[in-house]
Amino acid sequence: MSLLVVGSVAFDQIETPFGKSDKIVGGAGTYISLTSSYFTKDLGIVSVVGDDFPQSYIDLFHSKNVNTEGLEIKEGEKSFFWAGKYHNDLNSRDTLVTELNVLADFKPVVPAKLKNAEIVMLGNLSPDVQLSVIDQMETRPKLIVLDTMNFWMDIALDDLKKVISRIDVLTINDEEARQLSGEYSLVKAANKIIAMGPKVLIIKKGEHGALLFNENEVFFAPALPLEEVFDPTGAGDTFAGGFVGYLAKTNDTSFENMKRAIIYGSAMASFCVEKFGSVRIENLSETEINERVQQFVDLVQFDISL
């Protein structure tokens, strides 16, 4: 299936207890499309950067078959920049700098070639930007997946609810699921959120794994217990990229196949956190990916006959 990825392509500067990065390429759109490219060669990105964005990274996208016709380059402007510092437990972070730059008035334009994409992955962006992408599609995609965050629940809840009502799969973390639903129990939260429109909800719990809900079923994917987490930046987007990439590759959006897709997403995310930024997911081999997925199989498989 063809895949359209919409999300920020940007610069990040990251500080963890283990070190400090230079200004490196980041952004949800970067992580998602790089990760998806391991599974499908029929994908494109819609995003915006300034003329400070390195051509070498656009070349990297091309080398991975990511169509960049929809990656607008604004002359004389600067790319989105975020700087943050993680606390010692790596579960929380402080934002040090946010410079919206080109993202401040981002009006996504979906190129003709991508207007019939069968899967649309909307990375975390303002809900009205996400909505505008859906409106530009010529045919209703087979699957629309949307990621968002608490920030939009705080300042644009009505717009967010509007876009959520038009998608198929929502991915948020546990705190966001609680905020969006007003329910502490994640089971109750999932019921309420599914009633808002999406057929499937993915609740990301970071080092505690992820839950996949539809109206009647629930599936749990663990996170791999790791010796070291070096930098969590982009793990959620990498997870989403593995999820939609696997669905696109297998041409199957059933709940059973989403279980497999969420395991692939978790495996890809477990690579992402091993190095700064997107470094680790820029060059992975099929063997590495398969071995990592096998570790997830070994981690949770047991044999009980009732």
Added chain:
Amino acid sequence: MSLLVVGSVAFDQIETPFGKSDKIVGGAGTYISLTSSYFTKDLGIVSVVGDDFPQSYIDLFHSKNVNTEGLEIKEGEKSFFWAGKYHNDLNSRDTLVTELNVLADFKPVVPAKLKNAEIVMLGNLSPDVQLSVIDQMETRPKLIVLDTMNFWMDIALDDLKKVISRIDVLTINDEEARQLSGEYSLVKAANKIIAMGPKVLIIKKGEHGALLFNENEVFFAPALPLEEVFDPTGAGDTFAGGFVGYLAKTNDTSFENMKRAIIYGSAMASFCVEKFGSVRIENLSETEINERVQQFVDLVQFDISL
């Protein structure tokens, strides 16, 4: 396999956001032995109560085939009493009252009949009490499982390390694993703790499931996502009771069988939290237990062929 359970038998008074209990029967020994009794009929408990402890509850133990020869009743003294209040998220609680009473100078005496038990489950108690039980065994049990908590790490670390060096399986929660090892990463913590003696470490993560480590392998058991958690008291002990009960029933202490045992423990714990105290685990049917275990199977099973 025969099973010896050592742990407190006591009174609890519990306040949760959903209500307040009377003074009800609790204690690690109570939860563990009640839960184990669903899996094996060859078990006994070693503990101590005062003469305020209800005969009806001792009758309940007998109805479940729990041998109470080792349950000392101290005339003129009072049973251990704990009162606590859970916070709104149910993940943390304040202790309101702790009256040690008969537990203050508990000297466990293992009855002759239980001195050759093949599995010994040492519930959370002072490490020197746990050690004294091991010393009274006539033959080295096939499996010694020990539960403990941060309190003993704070005030009796040397004794705790001594008893840990003589057991096979240690069960603690994630924060305790970090405290005992000085490592934040649970993988590193597990390596260090296994080097202290136990062949197997179980790290309990409450609503986030449990990890089972040996020197070379790791297994993850999820917790069941529940609509309501009414009262978490005793969940960890119920988990341990299901774990050792299943091992005793199946007469198999291999790592593969421990994976199944941890799923049974998790299933039993998911019942425990549905009502105050031990109420929910006093009367379960085999059908209910099997249906709950099936929910765990459904929750994590997926089919990926690499």
